[in-house]
Amino acid sequence: MLYREAGDFKTSYTADSQTFPIKFDRTAYWLLLIAAAVVLPFLVNDYWANAFLVPFLIYAIAAIGLNILTGYCGQVSLGTGGFMAVGAYASYKLMTAFPWLDMVTITILSGFITAAVGVLFGLPSLRIKGFYLAVATLAAQFFLVWMFNRVGWFYNYSASGQINAPERAIFGINVTGPNTEAWAQYLFCLLFVVAVAWVARNLTRGAVGRQWMAIRDMDIAAEIIGVNPLRAKLSAFAVSSFFIGISGALFFTVYLGAVEVGEVYGITKSFLVLFMIIIGGLGSIFGSFAGAAFLVMLPVLLKLIGVDVLGWPTDIVAHLNLVIVGALIVFFLVKEPHGLAAFWGVTKEKLRIWPFPH
Amino acid sequence: MKLGTMTIAAIMAAAPAMADLVFPSLSYRTGPYAAGGIPFADGYADYFTLLNERDGGIGGIPTRVLECETGYNTEKGVECYESTKGEGSLVYQPLSTGITYQLIPKTAADGIPMHTMGYGRTSAANGEVFNNIFNYPANYWDGASIAVNYLLSENDGDLSGKTIALVYHNSAYGKEPIRTLEELSAKHGFELSQLAVDHPGQEQKSQWLQIRRERPDYVLMWGWGVMNQVAIQEAANIRFPMENFIGNWWAGSENDVLPVGEAATGYKALAMHNVGADFPIFEDIQQYVVDTGNAAGAGDQIGTILYNRGLYAAMLAAEAARTAQEIHGVADITPAMMRDGMEALVIDEAKMQELGMPNFGPEFSVSCENHGGSGQGKVQQWDAAAGEWTIITDWITSDKSVIQPLIEEDSAAYAAENNITPGCSES
Numbered sequence: 001m002l003y004r005e006a007g008d009f010k011t012s013y014t015a016d017s018q019t020f021p022i023k024f025d026r027t028a029y030w031l032l033l034i035a036a037a038v039v040l041p042f043l044v045n046d047y048w049a050n051a052f053l054v055p056f057l058i059y060a061i062a063a064i065g066l067n068i069l070t071g072y073c074g075q076v077s078l079g080t081g082g083f084m085a086v087g088a089y090a091s092y093k094l095m096t097a098f099p100w101l102d103m104v105t106i107t108i109l110s111g112f113i114t115a116a117v118g119v120l121f122g123l124p125s126l127r128i129k130g131f132y133l134a135v136a137t138l139a140a141q142f143f144l145v146w147m148f149n150r151v152g153w154f155y156n157y158s159a160s161g162q163i164n165a166p167e168r169a170i171f172g173i174n175v176t177g178p179n180t181e182a183w184a185q186y187l188f189c190l191l192f193v194v195a196v197a198w199v200a201r202n203l204t205r206g207a208v209g210r211q212w213m214a215i216r217d218m219d220i221a222a223e224i225i226g227v228n229p230l231r232a233k234l235s236a237f238a239v240s241s242f243f244i245g246i247s248g249a250l251f252f253t254v255y256l257g258a259v260e261v262g263e264v265y266g267i268t269k270s271f272l273v274l275f276m277i278i279i280g281g282l283g284s285i286f287g288s289f290a291g292a293a294f295l296v297m298l299p300v301l302l303k304l305i306g307v308d309v310l311g312w313p314t315d316i317v318a319h320l321n322l323v324i325v326g327a328l329i330v331f332f333l334v335k336e337p338h339g340l341a342a343f344w345g346v347t348k349e350k351l352r353i354w355p356f357p358h
Numbered sequence: 359m360k361l362g363t364m365t366i367a368a369i370m371a372a373a374p375a376m377a378d379l380v381f382p383s384l385s386y387r388t389g390p391y392a393a394g395g396i397p398f399a400d401g402y403a404d405y406f407t408l409l410n411e412r413d414g415g416i417g418g419i420p421t422r423v424l425e426c427e428t429g430y431n432t433e434k435g436v437e438c439y440e441s442t443k444g445e446g447s448l449v450y451q452p453l454s455t456g457i458t459y460q461l462i463p464k465t466a467a468d469g470i471p472m473h474t475m476g477y478g479r480t481s482a483a484n485g486e487v488f489n490n491i492f493n494y495p496a497n498y499w500d501g502a503s504i505a506v507n508y509l510l511s512e513n514d515g516d517l518s519g520k521t522i523a524l525v526y527h528n529s530a531y532g533k534e535p536i537r538t539l540e541e542l543s544a545k546h547g548f549e550l551s552q553l554a555v556d557h558p559g560q561e562q563k564s565q566w567l568q569i570r571r572e573r574p575d576y577v578l579m580w581g582w583g584v585m586n587q588v589a590i591q592e593a594a595n596i597r598f599p600m601e602n603f604i605g606n607w608w609a610g611s612e613n614d615v616l617p618v619g620e621a622a623t624g625y626k627a628l629a630m631h632n633v634g635a636d637f638p639i640f641e642d643i644q645q646y647v648v649d650t651g652n653a654a655g656a657g658d659q660i661g662t663i664l665y666n667r668g669l670y671a672a673m674l675a676a677e678a679a680r681t682a683q684e685i686h687g688v689a690d691i692t693p694a695m696m697r698d699g700m701e702a703l704v705i706d707e708a709k710m711q712e713l714g715m716p717n718f719g720p721e722f723s724v725s726c727e728n729h730g731g732s733g734q735g736k737v738q739q740w741d742a743a744a745g746e747w748t749i750i751t752d753w754i755t756s757d758k759s760v761i762q763p764l765i766e767e768d769s770a771a772y773a774a775e776n777n778i779t780p781g782c783s784e785s
Contacts, residue, residue, distance in 0.1 A: 051440055159480075177463065178466060263432060264432060300437060
């Protein structure tokens with residue numbers, strides 16, 4: 001019904017291997033992008049930006065980053081929160097040390113700094129794997145948070161250990177600080193999401209991505225066919241941490257504006273992002289978005305329905321929220337262990353051949 | 359998306375058109391700090407229910423408490439702030455230092471006042487920099503100084519050579535008093551040792567082992583939530599003399615001492631208001647709130663320390679609203695008018711008497727230069743056999759000669775960071 005593929009022929013390899021080989025998908029993708037970049041900025045208000053869109057976009061970047069490491073390269077990481085904290089503190093130090101730097105540069109530089117830290121903590125992955133690596137990255141998580149809490153230089157020796165994002169503008173438009181317009185905040189994040197997703201998609205379907213997947217599927221076999229595990233694993237750590245650093249920086253500068261490291265970038269953040277990619281789908285860019293949307297927007301939606309529409313007490317709704325989201329996670333994983341991305345894949349197959357299932 | 363649109367439409371439809379005074383309550387009835395969040399939220403809500411039922415609101419306009427669950431989580435705090443600010447919210451009281459830091463710039467941009475009673479950013483006491491942030495009647499630095507002044511009075515005014523250990527929640531909240539205590543340690547010659555406890559604070563064996571080894575003369579605690587009970591239990595385990603163990607006002611509720619049982623007897627804590635249900639206002643609460651079935655939550659918290667604090671916070675907010683109505687001659691006030699009301703707030707014994715809360719809190723007045731109130735506190739002590747807190751001192755005033763320069767310094771740093779020109783705002 002939705003898909004009418006008659007006449008959609010591919011006459012070149014480039015056309016055949018594009019990201020959206022079906023014309024309908026391609027159109028839908030461009031329409032979505034136009035809607036997101038051109039239409040939504042006019043509609044978005046403070047509430048929609050701060051409760052739904054900005055956190056969704058930022059978590060999507062983090063999920064893409066972790067998906068590269070865990071989903072594509074098979075290295076389980078529980079250090080996401082710690083690496084996001086590196087991004088946040090890097091951007092804070094850059095913003096306060098070089099007030100004239102613009103936010104795009106600061107965010108990208110924070111990504112590079114996080115990439116360096118990620119490579120450092122990725123070194124153990126050359127010797128240990130699986131659960132043992134997860135524990136090693138867990139150590140990174142705790143160490144980084146402890147360090148940012150402990151060493152005064154990172155928070156410019158403020159009395160409370162909090163970091164606050166000063167006001168910064170691009171082209172005269174505020175993107176950080178309290179006077180930021182919702183649309184500016186949203187567009188700034190959207191810019192990074194589109195760039196990150198584009199880079200990630202193209203990395204993962206190229207030679208680098210194939211090396212990562214070879215390592216993930218069987219590292220010994222990959223080594224025998226000529227994949228350099230050192231380079232593959234460390235590049236996965238670098239790219240993944242780069243993205244996670246960007247998301248951590250945006251989380252602090254654009255979204256929250258003030259951060260307390262233990263509370264915001266604690267171990268729960270690592271688990272949250274890991275759940276996003278597990279629910280969304282390991283090894284899928286779409287899955288990263290789906291997982292982020294599921295875990296960011298669903299609780300807020302449930303809260304809106306429970307408290308504002310039905311008028312239930314807030315604590316009951318908060319508890320129900322945990323129950324419902326938990327139950328849905330179990331349900332989805334039982335029904336489709338490969339996540340929402342696989343679920344969508346199956347649905348799409350069915351839609352393409354409908355109404356003739358054989 | 360469609361569901362979201364529907365929801366928004368439903369909210370629009372549900373929002374009443376009539377005038378009311380909206381007091382958002384960013385509460386936490388779930389999560390690791392719920393034990394402290396529930397009684398506070400109940401007290402806050404019950405006071406406004408009382409005003410509505412007994413007096414028909416403030417100045418004839420009914421009040422509406424808009425509760426939003428934060429779970430002590432900053433991200434949910436942002437969501438709550440954004441979802442409630444459009445409803446004409448008059449004053450925010452997030453009851454979380456983390457959320458406070460987040461909201462300081464946001465409320466300034468939106469022109470909504472925020473009251474952080476005994477928490478938040480201490481230097482907000484300088485109203486010339488923090489125009490719309492208030493932290494009367496006392497702040498953390500006052501608390502630290504009150505505790506030290508109390509110890510001074512216990513030791514005939516001399517603390518030199520003594521050691522004081524600070525057990526603190528390793529967060530913005532717990533770190534706040536350190537700078538003041540360092541200054542005070544230099545001034546009075548006591549030795550300060552700092553022991554950080556990480557969130558949520560269930561694991562404190564190593565900290566208390568250290569205390570057992572170092573044997574400090576006194577232990578101060580800046581704790582919240584489950585951390586308090588664990589600390590008091592650990593102190594009991596190492597047989598640390600309880601009367602030398604003083605918590606701040608967030609580490610001195612029934613929740614903190616009851617789990618430890620008999621061994622908690624003698625534990626002290628600071629108090630920013632009086633304890634117990636022995637005030638005339640509680641009869642009104644029984645009559646208008648409990649008996650009408652309008653009590654918030656389970657209704658089982660009435661008269662506990664943190665319930666009283668919620669009540670006190672609500673009373674200060676309601677009085678500020680009343681003051682604002684008098685200043686502007688308008689009953690349906692805006693957040694900007696509320697700010698003026700808070701800045702002109704005067705709480706004296708006559709007023710507390712009139713409200714049925716005689717000698718409940720300190721007498722103080724707020725001004726543009728001083729958003730911090732009088733900075734007074736008492737010391738309370740737990741008696742496990744009787745199962746109640748007893749106030750054991752009169753109001754102790756903090757050492758302003760130490761605190762004022764620190765406030766100036768920290769607020770000046772904030773002003774410089776954020777390009778604020780200090781000055782009293784026009785109204």
